[in-house]
Amino acid sequence: MVEKVLIANRGEIALRVARACRELGIACVAVYSTADADSAVVRFADEAVHIGPPAAARSYLHIPSIIGAALKTGADAIHPGYGFLSEDPYFAEICAEHGITFIGPPASVMEKMGNKATARQAMKEAGLPLLPGTIEPVATADEAQYVADDIGYPVIIKAAAGGGGRGMSVVNRREDLRRAYQMTRATAQAIFKDSNVYIERYLRTARHTEIQIVCDSLGDGIHLGERDCSVQRRHQKLIEEAPSIHLTPELRAAMGSAAVKGALSVGYTGAGTMEFLLDEEGRYWFMEMNTRIQVEHPVSEMVTGIDLIKEQIRVAQGQPLTHSQDEVRLTGHAIECRINAEDPARDFAPAAGRLEEFAPPGGPWTRVDSHCRPGWMVSPYYDSLIAKLIVWAPDRGEALDRMARALSEFRVNGPGMRTTIGFHQRVFAHPVFRSGDFYTDFIDRHMAG
């Protein structure tokens, strides 16, 4: 059994994991860089270890320091959160070699599903629908041209090792293909140290619909319904909601069981997300799998009442799932807004600085997951997420009104500080967003300028 969890992350997710540990009666260890020496999770955790300077490569991404911190404190498990080392199979393997439980899937499964090309192959074998496109990486510009002409435009070129919305190019016209192919390869090499790319059809009027799953090590898996994440800017999610108003109960059950079947077919354990594209006719295609907890997991927690972080920790210890599929009930509607320290007027450029005022909203069914407080320095070294604002209501209309109310309460100020709060307020006032009848191009089409 796990007795002490080291949290190999920072920010709101580190605090979220620490809270779950506390409720489970498990000790937790925070690790921190110099920039995070007085962070919320350092204050909250039972122990804290200084692992390096602010640069992530020498702290939160530095495996020897994190393993060293676990050995120093006697932690018997590591929760990687999201980002950083959460999808690094090598890190999962190193944990296992040191007798430390990695709270996530086995390294080999993570490796297979973390690569978009091998994941597509595995899910094809499991019988999941895939968009027309390549399974094997496309090796040359000539081959890319041939493949794209065959699929038909628009196409999307994706880095096989990509993630987090990076390493993707949409190509609308035949004459743009070669340049986009070369650029995506170069970007993929620079960011992911792997220049392999593949090509698939791009659906402009599609909805980004993802299924939350959890599998235990006894071979059981369940899904917790879907999240609609269609409000994106440059493939970065800004707003997520559950359930999707575009799924019938039958379609939800079909997509959910396909997701679980796909995950179990590769021996997946832990929490994970299967991302699908959904079109207007209710057809869906597997896109990729995220082999970790996701930023937007709270919306699934709010509509199911299941604590996903606790569930991750339980199944990592070999315990069975707490719910059968029949016991998972979706109730009401939940929405999450990502509050980022970014300036929407300057193309969402990160706007770090010290928070003079940080007054999150409260009130009924209003949840704020954040590590921030007045006086906290929003560091330029890490991602710009400062808070996740989540509301729940019996139906979507009331949830929209509740979110608008909560956003109007949220006060964040400081020298140079800009946030996405005002941008979210404009989205929630937009009739197209309120209607729910929008696609992944909502921001470009309706919020430009």
Next chain:
Amino acid sequence: MSEVEEHPEQHEEKLLDSLVRQARDLSKAMPGALSRVTVTAGDHQVEVEWQAPVTVAAVAGAVPATAFSPATAVTAAVPAFEPEAPIGHAVVAPLVGTFYRAAEPGATPYVNEGDVVEAGQELAIVEAMKIMNRVEADRAGRIVKILPSDGEMVEYGQELMYIEPVSSDTE
């Protein structure tokens, strides 16, 4: 660009140490060249300034750093205190790992308290995942204190040894 850590409830006798440590940590943490470091006990402040803008390379899970405007010093008020005499310059751990005073078990320690060392001399090793990381003297002087015991796990920035300057007429 500058940053100050506040210590409103620090015990007085620990205040100077804390100020020195904060200044040192901040100065090491900053990506640009240092332009000024101030540790004023009477005025109760730590002040670190460095050159900007500096861009840190993007890594997975992080975003590229934003440039700050340079030299916007912030000063934190801290309670008054009587400083202790400084115990010397601290050599700190370069990363998390196991502190060893000798190259292998049973071997002669690299240094002992009282030894005079040259800048660049090996003082100890910090082992992390089978990799031996040298800890070197970043200045010449006498080792006045060795803090962790041999084989102890240390964290990043933890003080390992104090080096006191040796005046030239005694050398």
